[in-house]
Amino acid sequence: xxxxxxxxxxxxxxxxxxxxxxxxxxxxxxxxxxxxxxxxxxxxxxxxxxxxxxxxxxxxxxxxxxxxxxxxxxxxxxxxxxxxxxxxxxxxxxxxxxxxxxxxxxxxxxxxxxxxxxxxxxxxxxxxxxxxxxxxxxxxxxxxxxxxxxxxxxxxxxxxxxxxxxxxxxxxxxxxxxxxxxxxxxxxxxxxxxxxxxxxxxxxxxxxxxxxxxxxxxxxxxxxxxxxxxxxxxxxxxxxxxxxxxxxxxxxxxxxxxxxxxxxxxxxxxxxxxxxxxxxxxxxxxxxxxxxxxxxxxxxxxxxxxxxxxxxxxxxxxxxxxxxxxxxxxxxxxxxxxxxxxxxxxxxxxxxxxxxxxxxxxxxxxxxxxxxxxxxxxxxxxxxxxxxxxxxxxxxxxxxxxxxxxxxxxxxxxxxxxxxxxxxxxxxxxxxxxxxxxxxxxxxxxxxxxxxxxxxxxxxxxxxxxxxxxxxxxxxxxxxxxxxxxxxxxxxxxxxxxxxxxxxxxxxxxxxxxxxxxxxxxxxxxxxxxxxxxxxxxxxxxxxxxxxxxxxxxxxxxxxxxxxxxxxxxxxxxxxxxxxxxxxxxxxxxxxxxxxxxxxxxxxxxxxxxxxxxxxxxxxxxxxxxxxxxxxxxxxxxxxxxxxxxxxxxxxxxxxxxxxxxxxxxxxxxxxxxxxxxxxxxxxxxxxxxxxxxxxxxxxxxxxxxxxxxxxxxxxxxxxxxxxxxxxxxxxxxxxxxxxxxxxxxxxxxxxxxx
Amino acid sequence: xxxxxxxxxxxxxxxxxxxxxxxxxxxxxxxxxxxxxxxxxxxxxxxxxxxxxxxxxxxxxxxxxxxxxxxxxxxxxxxxxxxxxxxxxxxxxxxxxxxxxxxxxxxxxxxxxxxxxxxxxxxxxxxxxxxxxxxxxxxxxxxxxxxxxxxxxxxxxxxxxxxxxxxxxxxxxx
Numbered sequence: 001x002x003x004x005x006x007x008x009x010x011x012x013x014x015x016x017x018x019x020x021x022x023x024x025x026x027x028x029x030x031x032x033x034x035x036x037x038x039x040x041x042x043x044x045x046x047x048x049x050x051x052x053x054x055x056x057x058x059x060x061x062x063x064x065x066x067x068x069x070x071x072x073x074x075x076x077x078x079x080x081x082x083x084x085x086x087x088x089x090x091x092x093x094x095x096x097x098x099x100x101x102x103x104x105x106x107x108x109x110x111x112x113x114x115x116x117x118x119x120x121x122x123x124x125x126x127x128x129x130x131x132x133x134x135x136x137x138x139x140x141x142x143x144x145x146x147x148x149x150x151x152x153x154x155x156x157x158x159x160x161x162x163x164x165x166x167x168x169x170x171x172x173x174x175x176x177x178x179x180x181x182x183x184x185x186x187x188x189x190x191x192x193x194x195x196x197x198x199x200x201x202x203x204x205x206x207x208x209x210x211x212x213x214x215x216x217x218x219x220x221x222x223x224x225x226x227x228x229x230x231x232x233x234x235x236x237x238x239x240x241x242x243x244x245x246x247x248x249x250x251x252x253x254x255x256x257x258x259x260x261x262x263x264x265x266x267x268x269x270x271x272x273x274x275x276x277x278x279x280x281x282x283x284x285x286x287x288x289x290x291x292x293x294x295x296x297x298x299x300x301x302x303x304x305x306x307x308x309x310x311x312x313x314x315x316x317x318x319x320x321x322x323x324x325x326x327x328x329x330x331x332x333x334x335x336x337x338x339x340x341x342x343x344x345x346x347x348x349x350x351x352x353x354x355x356x357x358x359x360x361x362x363x364x365x366x367x368x369x370x371x372x373x374x375x376x377x378x379x380x381x382x383x384x385x386x387x388x389x390x391x392x393x394x395x396x397x398x399x400x401x402x403x404x405x406x407x408x409x410x411x412x413x414x415x416x417x418x419x420x421x422x423x424x425x426x427x428x429x430x431x432x433x434x435x436x437x438x439x440x441x442x443x444x445x446x447x448x449x450x451x452x453x454x455x456x457x458x459x460x461x462x463x464x465x466x467x468x469x470x471x472x473x474x475x476x477x478x479x480x481x482x483x484x485x486x487x488x489x490x491x492x493x494x495x496x497x498x499x500x501x502x503x504x505x506x507x508x509x510x511x512x513x514x515x516x517x518x519x520x521x522x523x524x525x526x527x528x529x530x531x532x533x534x535x536x537x538x539x540x541x542x543x544x545x546x547x548x549x550x551x552x553x554x555x556x557x558x559x560x561x562x563x564x565x566x567x568x569x570x571x572x573x574x575x576x577x578x579x580x581x582x583x584x585x586x587x588x589x590x591x592x593x594x595x596x597x598x599x600x601x602x603x604x605x606x607x608x609x610x611x612x613x614x615x616x617x618x619x620x621x622x623x624x625x626x627x628x629x630x631x632x633x634x635x636x637x638x639x640x641x642x643x644x645x646x647x648x649x650x651x652x653x654x655x656x657x658x659x660x661x662x663x664x665x666x667x668x669x670x671x672x673x674x675x676x677x678x679x680x681x682x683x684x685x686x687x688x689x690x691x692x693x694x695x696x697x698x699x700x701x702x703x704x705x706x707x708x709x710x711x712x713x714x715x716x717x718x719x720x721x722x723x724x725x726x727x728x729x730x731x732x733x734x735x736x737x738x739x740x741x742x743x744x745x746x747x748x749x750x751x752x753x754x755x
Numbered sequence: 756x757x758x759x760x761x762x763x764x765x766x767x768x769x770x771x772x773x774x775x776x777x778x779x780x781x782x783x784x785x786x787x788x789x790x791x792x793x794x795x796x797x798x799x800x801x802x803x804x805x806x807x808x809x810x811x812x813x814x815x816x817x818x819x820x821x822x823x824x825x826x827x828x829x830x831x832x833x834x835x836x837x838x839x840x841x842x843x844x845x846x847x848x849x850x851x852x853x854x855x856x857x858x859x860x861x862x863x864x865x866x867x868x869x870x871x872x873x874x875x876x877x878x879x880x881x882x883x884x885x886x887x888x889x890x891x892x893x894x895x896x897x898x899x900x901x902x903x904x905x906x907x908x909x910x911x912x913x914x915x916x917x918x919x920x921x922x923x924x925x926x927x928x929x
Contacts, residue, residue, distance in 0.1 A: 021873060193811065193901050241866065276811075
């Protein structure tokens with residue numbers, strides 16, 4: 001456990017902030033090499049079929065163009081699927097750019113133009129002539145859902161549904177209160193503000209320096225080394241600054257392949273940056289259809305939970321995420337059945353997007369819980385409290401900590417929930433119907449294996465390094481805080497080096513595990529440095545620390561001292577002088593503790609409270625107020641932590657009200673592949689958001705007591721909004737996003753029925 | 756500076772631009788956008804490309820004091836203009852008050868939309884049309900932030916606007 005100190009637990013500004021606010025932070029496509037060439041991608045305009053003919057002759061003659069690559073002349077690359085699989089690949093056959101004439105999805109890259117300027121590369125792609133033999137596209141999940149199947153190879157065993165328990169069908173039939181409904185969510189696109197880009201600097205001896213937009217520099221490095229058979233020692237991958245990713249940068253994208261391929265082929269430095277449009281042909285949150293049945297006794301106690309989830313995947317990979325298992329563990333219920341299937345469509349492989357699975361499944365569960373609250377006639381918060389459980393029934397394990405009661409209590413109090421009138425359409429503000437809704441959020445608190453290096457110099461300065469990433473999460477700052485805390489230093493005395501494949505091994509940044517994992521590794525390495533200091537100190541003549549143990553000492557004010565009595569100690573500079581060293585450096589490592597994992601599950605939780613106002617005639621909904629109370633263990637930096645939650649909430653508003661890929665299923669193409677027509681929340685859409693942290697003392701979720709914050713902010717938000725819209729209008733919309741046409745149609749239907 | 760050596764068989768135009776106080780005499784192809792000129796040949800990568808279609812605002816710079824989406828401006832159309840990019844507003848050692856306010860309010864996460872947000876905010880304050888938080892939100896809506904830092908951005912702008920107003924009140928009183 002890490003206790004609050006002079007630096008840990010304080011709302012400090014980001015140490016990478018000055019570079020970011022002055023435009024000095026360099027992102028992947030912002031590096032330059034001598035004679036650098038630029039690549040631009042041509043993508044398919046059909047969803048399935050083959051390229052019958054591709055004529056690049058005119059493009060090749062275009063002034064400035066150096067080379068055009070298609071499937072007909074692509075340089076050789078790895079042959080086996082295994083060599084194409086990155087650290088977080090899913091079961092199936094990874095996509096290989098320009099491998100053959102087959103087209104598997106709308107927007108598939110089919111040519112790369114490399115030129116001496118960006119403009120020449122871009123313009124030349126427009127004069128490549130392609131003749132297709134198009135097949136009949138299958139992109140409509142509703143139409144294809146009869147072809148759904150249980151994934152034969154699970155992505156990991158945690159994701160498979162838990163075995164059914166009790167008698168869910170029988171209990172459902174006998175219960176006095178039942179609800180059963182279908183919930184659908186349209187596909188979402190990550191759209192980080194930075195376009196995917198890669199710069200490859202070709203060195204004099206053929207060594208490659210790669211700047212890649214990625215959530216893991218080592219994943220980028222290892223993947224290209226495998227694909228192109230490169231000597232790992234001669235390739236360095238960087239991702240010091242990442243302009244957002246939200247899961248889209250977990251698996252390497254094709255621009256990395258193209259930039260490295262062209263660089264190796266031409267022995268030149270090459271940069272490839274995608275267009276915004278291409279960002280819709282990559283990883284996405286899959287379209288999903290879920291059926292949920294809940295039953296409760298007269299007091300609102302859950303008697304049966306049945307959740308069937310199904311979502312889209314591609315023709316070539318079985319993408320999987322944990323959509324429905326949450327329904328078996330968030331509340332107490334002894335009769336549970338969870339099933340999960342996927343359906344192949346002519347689309348690019350979906351991927352993890354902020355709280356993958358949970359954001360989808362908990363939206364359905366928490367909307368269903370609201371429906372049940374109305375069915376039973378109980379306040380929605382009270383219903384959840386009555387079904388509280390401090391145990392993971394899916395895995396039959398204890399839970400490390402669950403301050404969810406406090407989330408409900410504090411969130412409701414700050415929101416003013418007690419003033420709520422249960423009846424829908426009972427609150428208004430002028431022409432607006434006002435609605436208040438709430439939901440619970442849940443996400444796993446994970447620890448992934450991580451290493452970190454800590455160097456303490458005799459001048460008292462500390463360097464912390466790891467191949468961790470900062471995709472906007474605050475990794476630089478919190479790792480610096482943990483290092484500063486260990487050596488009793490101000491934050492500015494610590495420098496943090498991350499985002500490079502040569503640094504100590506770290507997994508991709510995902511799943512909210514970076515702070516817990518890399519943070520713990522920094523703490524372990526720091527304690528090892530202190531242990532080495534003590535050994536050196538004990539070799540000094542008449543050492544006052546001669547009998548001290550590692551556990552009894554700490555660093556204070558530039559000295560190694562007894563924790564119990566700071567008078568007893570030796571200056572760090574004197575210890576290093578005596579030992580004849582100028583610095584001490586140690587590598588620390590953490591991994592999940594199997595003895596804890598066997599007994600415990602760890603989760604983060606939240607209570608989300610939302611106010612919406614819906615114009616009575618136009619049915620336009622807007623979210624005017626959000627209060628979210630989050631229990632996620634130790635908070636290292638309330639300023640950056642709060643920002644993480646704000647970001648999750650804002651993306652949740654997008655999921656609730658705006659974001660959807662609109663396809664023309666007759667041709668299998670996305671019709672709004674741009675950020676004017678694919679709506680993400682803008683300044684005007686985001687009004688008042690209040691974040692409350694309920695600190696938990698948790699010594700099991702991770703060695704430093706941190707649980708992670710990247711995902712929990714989004715989970716439950718869309719359900720809270722949908723529940724608020726129901727409260728405002730009486731319309732229960734089970735299709736997300738809840739655009740005004742859906743509320744309007746439901747209201748018209750209602751008024752027709754009344755007449 | 757002659758940036759036309761590449762693809763040199765094609766026509767160019769002479770343009771003179773002042774960028775962050777420095778005069779640049781350039782020979783440019785007429786189809787080069789201000790954004791691509793900055794991010795490419797001039798290596799002023801603080802100005803960001805987020806969509807290239809005027810939809811996201813990441814490329815916002817100040818042209819003669821007005822905020823402009825640099826992806827929608829052809830560089831040759833700006834002959835004689837004064838252009839200020841994020842690099843010209845301040846440096847890590849000597850930040851503009853808006854940059855300081857963004858840092859203090861954590862008005863960014865990944866930092867990619869941030870230069871555009873800051874240039875847009877400086878332009879907004881100069882326009883004098885925003886008088887309250889709702890107007891700030893409305894008039895900043897051309898700058899998207901996918902990390903969702905909107906409320907913190909509004910806080911930062913409010914703080915700078917408040918400080919400017921207090922300063923001008925004080926000057927008026929004197």
